[in-house]
Amino acid sequence: xxxxxxxxxxxxxxxxxxxxxxxxxxxxxxxxxxxxxxxxxxxxxxxxxxxxxxxxxxxxxxxxxxxxxxxxxxxxxxxxxxxxxxxxxxxxxxxxxxxxxxxxxxxxxxxxxxxxxxxxxxxxxxxxxxxxxxxxxxxxxxxxxxxxxxxxxxxxxxxxxxxxxxxxxxxxxxxxxxxxxxxxxxxxxxxxxxxxxxxxxxxxxxxxxxxxxxxxxxxxxxxxxxxxxxxxxxxxxxxxxxxxxxxxxxxxxxxxxxxxx
Amino acid sequence: xxxxxxxxxxxxxxxxxxxxxxxxxxxxxxxxxxxxxxxxxxxxxxxxxxxxxxxxxxxxxxxxxxxxxxxxxxxxxxxxxxxxxxxxxxxxxxxxxxxxxxxxxxxxxxxxxxxxxxxxxxxxxxxxxxxxxxxxxxxxxxxxxxxxxxxxxxxxxxxxxxxxxxxxxxxxxxxxxxxxxxxxxxxxxxxxxxxxxxxxxxxxxxxxxxxxxxxxxxxxxxxxxxxxxxxxxxxxxxxxxxxxxxxxxxxx
Numbered sequence: 001x002x003x004x005x006x007x008x009x010x011x012x013x014x015x016x017x018x019x020x021x022x023x024x025x026x027x028x029x030x031x032x033x034x035x036x037x038x039x040x041x042x043x044x045x046x047x048x049x050x051x052x053x054x055x056x057x058x059x060x061x062x063x064x065x066x067x068x069x070x071x072x073x074x075x076x077x078x079x080x081x082x083x084x085x086x087x088x089x090x091x092x093x094x095x096x097x098x099x100x101x102x103x104x105x106x107x108x109x110x111x112x113x114x115x116x117x118x119x120x121x122x123x124x125x126x127x128x129x130x131x132x133x134x135x136x137x138x139x140x141x142x143x144x145x146x147x148x149x150x151x152x153x154x155x156x157x158x159x160x161x162x163x164x165x166x167x168x169x170x171x172x173x174x175x176x177x178x179x180x181x182x183x184x185x186x187x188x189x190x191x192x193x194x195x196x197x198x199x200x201x202x203x204x205x206x207x208x209x210x211x212x213x214x215x216x217x218x219x220x221x222x223x224x225x226x227x228x229x230x231x232x233x234x235x236x237x238x239x240x241x242x243x244x245x246x247x248x249x250x251x252x253x254x255x256x257x258x259x260x261x
Numbered sequence: 262x263x264x265x266x267x268x269x270x271x272x273x274x275x276x277x278x279x280x281x282x283x284x285x286x287x288x289x290x291x292x293x294x295x296x297x298x299x300x301x302x303x304x305x306x307x308x309x310x311x312x313x314x315x316x317x318x319x320x321x322x323x324x325x326x327x328x329x330x331x332x333x334x335x336x337x338x339x340x341x342x343x344x345x346x347x348x349x350x351x352x353x354x355x356x357x358x359x360x361x362x363x364x365x366x367x368x369x370x371x372x373x374x375x376x377x378x379x380x381x382x383x384x385x386x387x388x389x390x391x392x393x394x395x396x397x398x399x400x401x402x403x404x405x406x407x408x409x410x411x412x413x414x415x416x417x418x419x420x421x422x423x424x425x426x427x428x429x430x431x432x433x434x435x436x437x438x439x440x441x442x443x444x445x446x447x448x449x450x451x452x453x454x455x456x457x458x459x460x461x462x463x464x465x466x467x468x469x470x471x472x473x474x475x476x477x478x479x480x481x482x483x484x485x486x487x488x489x490x491x492x493x494x495x496x497x498x499x500x501x502x503x504x505x506x507x508x509x510x511x512x513x
Contacts, residue, residue: 147343149339149341149343150343150345152313152316152318152337152339153337153339153343154360155318156316156317156318156335156336156337157356157357157360157361157408158360158361159360163360167356167359167360168345171345171347172345172347174347253346253347
């Protein structure tokens with residue numbers, strides 16, 4: 001594939017130029033007002049002019065999202081281990097874990113303000129609530145799909161429950177946990193931005209959610225799109241970080257067969 | 262250090278059924294201490310279930326299963342090597358000792374020595390997915406023997422391997438059994454493997470419980486590759502084969 005690698009970036013670049021060019025032209029031809037549909041060139045300009053504020057807002061949101069994701073990783077894994085420990089515990093408490101998945105975050109966000117006050121606390125909580133369920137679900141699947149023959153081996157060796165958990169079930173569930181973490185990484189950013197819509201304290205200039213809100217009030221749709229673009233980039237960045245971590249840990253655990261290309 | 266000759270087994274009227282269908286039907290069987298017993302039979306004759314009962318992984322519905330020692334040390338080798346991909350070869354082999362609480366500086370040399378005897382002395386730092394199927398099976402065999410078990414149970418361990426690798430592993434198993442006295446119960450689909458390795462071959466009928474042939478193989482151990490082609494070996498193989506085929510034919 002060597003001769004191809006030099007032009008690998010060319011097709012996406014061409015499609016990007018084509019699509020943005022098409023949007024630009026149609027907005028000009030249809031004479032759409034800027035508050036309805038900003039021209040891509042205007043978005044690019046806004047991105048450039050407001051780069052400093054946007055980067056600051058992205059960092060603000062990024063910190064909240066990564067904190068929320070980190071809490072999801074730790075608490076989600078612990079919850080999954082608890083749920084996996086006994087079928088009765090699973091029956092009794094798994095419905096509450098599903099609650100995190102089905103709760104409409106936009107509806108509960110005002111409650112988060114009441115509980116945590118305006119500011120990062122509520123934003124992190126929103127990010128956590130949205131991102132924890134894939135981690136619980138995936139880790140639980142991993143903990144429950146231990147190779148039955150290996151479980152037999154541990155039984156024959158008269159292994160303790162703790163040994164079976166720490167030397168067999170948990171290491172075997174690591175790839176599932178990491179898959180959950182990757183799914184959660186995108187959700188954590190969405191949760192943080194939704195949290196900011198409702199609960200941001202505007203302290204320190206606020207995050208991306210706040211930037212979108214302010215730009216909307218000022219009918220600066222170019223800035224709205226610029227902020228949305230930044231949030232997508234943030235999501236990608238966190239996803240890449242988690243994927244990198246994924247590759248590293250799979251290598252460390254020598255779980256080559258679980259690695260996806 | 263234990264000085265045992267392996268475990269003796271005495272099964273009387275063992276009955277086991279799943280969802281009303283008997284898999285083992287009132288089976289009587291004695292296994293002498295230190296004996297190498299091969300069990301063959303058509304699919305679904307309850308061979309695997311029998312091994313699980315012997316390993317105390319399953320309980321019989323009726324009948325008694327006496328093992329000569331109360332605190333018997335049992336090891337099990339599955340058809341799949343069942344290695345843990347996140348552990349190096351040496352740590353996979355040392356696992357049963359680790360679970361018994363044997364400290365690292367004792368269990369690692371023991372695992373090293375055993376890996377050498379199965380010809381994997383220089384693979385100890387590798388990880389399972391770097392090994393071939395035959396090498397994985399040798400690691401699995403070494404892991405089973407690390408605790409010096411009194412009873413070794415093998416459930417079609419080499420079935421997934423090619424003939425040459427399989428013959429090598431047969432020889433490894435034979436020399437391990439000769440160097441460490443233990444009782445071996447070996448389930449296999451291969452008649453020639455059964456006759457090659459075992460002191461005694463039993464053929465189970467489909468539906469379980471009936472031993473259609475209980476045959477002592479009077480060839481001396483160690484048996485070598487040459488003996489696979491010797492006239493007495495082929496005679497024994499023919500006898501077992503006829504019993505097996507004859508019974509299968511009456512079923513068909």
